Amino acid sequence: MTRRGTQLANVSDVGGALWNFTDLVPLVAGEIEWNLSIEPTAGAGYGDVTSINRTFVVDSLAAQVVGCSIQKYDHKTASIFQRVEVNVTDRPVLPSELSLMLWMEWVDDGNNDGMPSEGEYQQIPLSPPANLDQPFGLYTATFSDIGGFDGQKVVGYVTGTDQAGIPIKNGGDSAEGNHLFMYQLMPDLSPVVLDDAMSWDKEITHWLHPGQSYTLYANFSEANGASDVETIELQLASNIASDRMSLFWHDSSNQCSSSSHHIEILSCSLLSDSVLADPFDKDLSLEIHLQLAWTTPELGELRREPALHVTDDGGQSSQINLPYLRWRFSPEMMIKDNVSLWIENGEETQDGARVAKNSILQLQGSLVFAQSDEIPDFNCEISTLINANYQSFDAENGLFFAQVEAPSINGNYPLSWSIGCLPEQGRDVTDLQKSVFWIGVDADGPIPVEILSPRPNSNLHHDIYPIQVMISEDFGIDVDSVTLHWWVTVTETDEQLAAGESPMQVNQTNQMGQKMQFDGVLDLNEVDEIWMQEELLCNVYLSGRDMAGNSFEVAPNNSRNQPFHSWQMHHVQPExxxxxxxxxxxxxxxxxxxxxxxxxxxxxxxxxxxxxxxxxxxxxxxxxxxxxxxxxxxxxxxxxxxxxxxxxxxxxxxxxxxxxxxxxxxxxxxxxxKELEPEGFMDGVFQQANPALLGFSIVGASLLGLLCLMWLRLVTYTRGYGDEAEYYDEEDFIDDDDFDDEEEV
CATH class of the missing domain: 2.60.40.10 (Immunoglobulins)
Known part of the structure; x- marks a missing residue:
């Protein structure tokens, strides 16, 4: 067995009268020849070789539907001889038999749901073209839909296989939405554009501005449904020949485009009752989200006039001009005159404020388009200027909050603001005379200069102490604002164990020039005595402000990091x-x-x-x-x-x-x-004996000897003698003072 000269099999024993061999058709185009040769190898004599050839045409491509005389969604006038033409392509030969599966609502809708279901279609043969060897061919069918009413539907799709048995493609099927064509019985009517055909999502305005997101609705009706609409043209400036600012919707792409580079289309949709339109919806609205560019020309007093033009598949159209929506374009923006000022420390004045140095100033205002008072949809940068220091802040939804710092040197400074987000074509028309505050800076605050009580070198205990402080200030202190802050820390780790604060009152009897005495209470009862087993520091600083709002000076020593004064606390420890x-x-x-x-x-x-x-x-x-x-x-x-x-x-x-x-x-x-001396006969005994026992023994022996001597004297009446006993009663310990006395002697 060979294919195109290539041997596929060679067997010598067939094993019967029938031999099966399976071969896979290669993926090639054209003809393929298979050859079978049979040669006898046994018997009375050798016969001739038998050879059989078979040639097949390989069809590896499926037939495809490439066109239909009825659109996927369409409308038709009822006819006895309704004709449908289906354009099919295939190689090397067109299918010989194809069928049209047809569903007519008034005949085949068994479940009365108004849409075809599987099993509700009827089969109609399609007439093939006369020449099947050509690559394309029209398959036709004729049927009558005269029995239907206006608005009822006819649905069809194509089924069948080519001559190689491969199912046709792109002919549709019975699944919902997969049909080849669907049309409703309806005469071909033109679209209708009403007088109020166009509207904006906002209130009708005669001013449009760059960067704003606008939503435009173009309303019309189409009796043959949305599927019959071919193009929608909306001209924003129909009266300006140089640029009509046209927007187009095309049924082929269901997308919008614009002929003007001054329009940016964000999105567009064809709607019916605020949802995406079905092919046979009649009341339609084109929703377009757009923005105008900053480059859009200003035309002075000339107003642009919109117009709407709708065309259906049959070339019928309807249009209308909308003079009531004439509009003008303006890129002018401004900050309104209602800017407010908030100050951290100080007091407001008629034209601004008087504040302490480095105080926080906050501005709050609103940003609008000047001609319409319309709030910008986009974030816009606002610039502030004070003491040659520019800062920028974002305005969101037309509102901005700017926070700046007052200068650190005494003086009067203008605080101004302006719009910082405008491109070259934009204009800031903010009133310059009303866009400034005058800020007076008072740079110096009160300074604590001396601790009178407790004394600076005192050791503080778990107790309550009166505290007296001298404070220096040139222009007067807000006496109700002075507060003493204290905290106790571990000297080694700086860990805080307790803290508190107490108000200070001015002492009217002790004022010396620019210095004032303030009295208060330092309550250390909160300090647990157990904590005092570690080395502790009690730290203090003062807060408050002067009459201009200046806070107490923190340098060099009046802050949390650098306390005004610190006392050591009594350290509970062994010594x-x-x-x-x-x-x-x-x-x-x-x-x-x-x-x-x-x-x-x-x-x-x-x-x-x-x-x-x-x-x-x-x-x-x-x-x-x-x-x-x-x-x-x-x-x-x-x-x-x-x-x-x-x-x-x-x-x-x-x-x-x-x-x-x-x-x-x-x-x-x-x-x-001393060096150790040699021991005598009794030295060891006396040295090792207990001194008390040794003393008693010596005394006893002496008394006994004395008694013996007295007895002998009485007996002999001669001179006797008695031994003299000595002993030393040595103290257990000798004090150093005794030793010193002996040295002096």
Missing amino acids: FVLTQNAVSLSKLQISVDETSAVQIDVQNIGSLEGEAEVTIEIMKLDGTTELLRRTNVQVDAVSRETLVVDWKPTNSGLQWVKVTIDNQQAESAKVDV
Whole structure:
């Protein structure tokens, strides 16, 4: 098996009398030949080779409807011989059979909904053209619609396949809106334009302005429906031959265009009862949203006159001029004379205001087109000028709010305003004499100069304090406005813990020239005593104004960041001290390896208990030190604690104990440590014995010896003798003062 000489299959065993082979037709145009060759390979003898050729014409394109004598939406006069022609194209050959599916409302509308449904169509054969080999052909059908009434509809679409079995395209179908044509029975009537054919969305105006969004309605009626309207021409200036400012609507695009570069069309729609028009709606309105350009010429006293011209598919037309809508064009804008001024600090005057330096000034006004008082639809920039400083603000919906800052130097300054959004063709006709305020600036405010009470170096507690401040001002203070602001912060982190404010009253008895005393109350009861365990600062500054509205000066020191004055608050904390005699020794005469107790008195004079780190060192004459112990001791508030540490010298020489607490130092008396001497027979016993027991033993032995001597004397009447007993009752600890006395001796 071959196709166009290309082998597709080669088999030696057919397996029966029937052989099936499937091939896919390639996507090509023209003829394709398939060849089948059969050659015997067994039997009594070899026969001739049998070859069969078959040629097929490939039709890979579907037939398409490219035109119809009846439009998708149309109107027709009823006729016995209503004819429809359908233009079809296909290659290589036109379809031999096509059908027209036809629906007539008065016959086929089974559900009486006025529109065709699937299954309601009747099939009518279309007559093909005589020559099917041509690329285009007209298929025709004739039927009678004489039984319908005016306004009833006829709908049709084409169905069928070409000679290759491919369904026809673009012929429509039974789905709603997918028909090939629809027409209503109606005689061909011309459109009608009424006298009030045109209107604006706003009140009828004789002035139009650039940049404004206008909506124009052109109203008319078309008995054959919207589908019969071909063009709508609306001339805004029908009496100006150089530029009639025409707007066009075309049924082919359902869009609007303009012949004038002075018109910008934003959108347009053909409506009926304020919604998009259906093909058979009769009362119609063309809604156009447009803007006029700033380049639109001004014609002085000459007024432009609109006109409306409507044409249907049959060439019938209706037009009307609209002299009652004559209009003029003006690009003039102005700021109205009702501009108001608001001042932050100061007072208004007849021609402006007197304010403090750098005060905020606010202007409020309205912007309109001068000829009509119409508010602009667009945002427009408003410019202000004061002290050679230009600023710009947007006017929205014709209203603007401008905020400017007064100069910082004394003087009178004009504050003026103007329109800043106008292109070259626009004109600002604001009254220059009424577009200015005169602003007088008083630059200096009151200055706090001295704190009389509490005294500047005081430590403040959890209490209420009277406060007295001297304030300097050249032109008088608004005495009811002076306020004291205070706040308490942590010194290390600047965290605020408490804050408040209180009014200050002028002290009439203490006024010295330009200085005035103000009295008030500083209430620190809000400060929790627990907070005072940290180092705190109480800060204050003053606020208020003078008679001109100037606020208190904040420089150099009268603000939140730089307070006028700060007091340290009482710090609740432990405070450890070492007195002169804080370190004492139990023995001042000791030898190497002999133990002496070190007694250390740690005193806390603070108002909070705490723990002190105690460092105990042995100081030697050669400048070397030896750490004896480092320990912590807990001491209650306003109390003392005694620490006892054993010291056992390891070498001889002059030595003493040094104790360090929080950078404070105290030292013991100096001790000359002796080398260890050899022990006698009884030295070890006496040195190791308890002194109290040793004393009692010596006394008992002495009494016993004395009794024995007395007894012997009485018995022998001869000279006897008695042993003398000595003992030393040594104190447990020797004070440093005793040691000092011995040195003096």
